[in-house]
Amino acid sequence: MANQELATTNFQSLLETVLPFSGKVEASYRLNGLKNFSFPTKKEDDWRYSPTKSISGLKIESFHGKTFEDVLAPASTRDAIEVVFVNGFYSEKLSKLKGLYPDVRISIFKKALEENKIQPLEEKWFRALNQAFFENGVYLEIQKEVRLKTPIVIRHLTNTKARNFMASPRVFVRVLPFSSAEIVEIFEDGSTGEYFVNDICDFEVFPGAQIHHLRILNSSERSTHTGHMRFEMYRDSELNSCVLSTGGALSRTQVDVVLKEQGAQANLSGLNLLADVRKTENHVSVVHAAEGTISRQEFKSILTGSSHGVFQGKVNILPVAQKSVSEQLNKNLILGDKAHVDTKPQLDVGADDVKATHGATVGQLDPEEVFYLQTRGFSPGQSKSLICRGFALSILDTIKSKWICENVKNWLEQSVSTYTEGV
């Protein structure tokens, strides 16, 4: 208990003491919103393997980077709508919204909140932290029966000079009935200094709608990121979501899916390429709350050096969710002597007529596989790279959107090549 209080106090006092932008009064006001929540400790299931102390010990001097001047020009993606955030602030100026209207409505999240279009959900400390500190945010609404031809890229940038700041980007996407959209979130940094991103991106997918989603976390090794996504899925809606991460000081992603109505489906996948001392965590929670709902999970990691990966996947099939299907798989390839993985698939089944499987593998390279490739002329190094490449690139099979797959392929191939060079 003492530890918990200490952690909370440390974090809050840090926030309170140095707030050059908004001032102490506003900071205290914002922090009031956090009072009902307690800072997580290792006693909590979700945080058992997490370095809570390294988060509470972060040096945070402002709510955001001080200047926006030296932001790297956003690398824009061809044929895509771009929604750009800088240090957690939505920047309309840097965004490329052509092609958005009339199929998509965009507004400031704060405004949508004031207009009661959204009910914020803060059940946890870090979500509450974002709620207290986000500045503007974005609310996107894909209109009814729209097959959105132009994909939406949400780009989160940090400027190169900013240090020791906390960014709180906030996005809400509502997909109205029978529409479909492709949404890619990219977190990249210009800053190589320490900073903290605590983002929320929530989705509400209405009946018969379909969403293809990809999140790329390509941050520096000194960055700390806690990300939260929540998908509420209504009747016969479909979600395909993939998270690719190269880790950071900590890169923690929480994905909560609620399959609220009959026939809703979620296909979740993820790949982590971890080197040195980087750390990534995938926390997934899927609740089957209606009959005939389907969820599939496939999360993979390759670890070199002293890197650390965590997978915690919870599937909860409620008594009403008869005839549901749930599959969960976590595969880890450990290449570093000091690298390690904590994996904890969890299945809680309340209904009796369901199909549910789960499993996890943690292993090193299979020597027979290496030998097989050697007999085809590949040197030991080449064989290992090829196996890693295969292990990593097979994640593309889980991405059903052709556009996303084609656009991410080059980046992924390049990342995998760079990554496997040192293997």
Place this chain on the structure above:
Amino acid sequence: MLDIKNIHASINGKEVLKGLNLTFRPGEVHAIMGPNGSGKSTLAKVVAGHPEYQVTEGEIEYEVNFRKKDLKAMEAYERAREGIFLAFQYPVEVPGVSNIHLLHSAFNMVCKHQGVEEMSQGEFRKFIEKKCEMLELKPQFLDRSVNEGFSGGEKKKNEILQMAVLNPRVAVLDETDSGLDIDALKIVAGGINRLKNQENCIVLITHYQRLLQYVVPDYVHILSDGKIIKTGDKALALKLEEEGYDWLIKS
């Protein structure tokens, strides 16, 4: 071209090959038969250079273009680039790596090593699709992950496809006939016959005689307890099929 002299080899401290002698010359087809546990697969792995098998005694001399090389001193991939090929009894799955990527990379690596011009992706695709026809494999087969989800027959055909691409000087085919139905066996045998020429040597390791009806060996060797105990021609294989191994081992 490959001279195996008095080879002793062990795995995990257990001696499996106990003074084995064999000589393979260009243009020849050899069959190596023998009961389970006699050392057939060990021989294949020793020739290919499996790191877990230790050669404790004897020589393996490999002659290419009148130059003699000590095969024991070479790693598995060096042997492959020099023209030693092993078709696996149980081909290994390589998830996420497409068959054509593996074949193309391997082909170019061997070309580069042997000083032959490499092929572009487009050229290679045309080249390999012809080879696929020979084995009655559809072109889509090339885009699937190596051996993943392949049927038993497809796996074995894929080994022969790899052999066709690597164009080896010595090809050791370890129980390539096992698990094949008669149609697939005929196709695989047809492939081997097409790849056979005056420059290479084919070594068929098999438990049964049936493959030898389609790929006719010049020599049949019987391996028992780590040694060659008898060498003959194709008639020996037939006799084995009828009478089993007992008469040989007891005598």
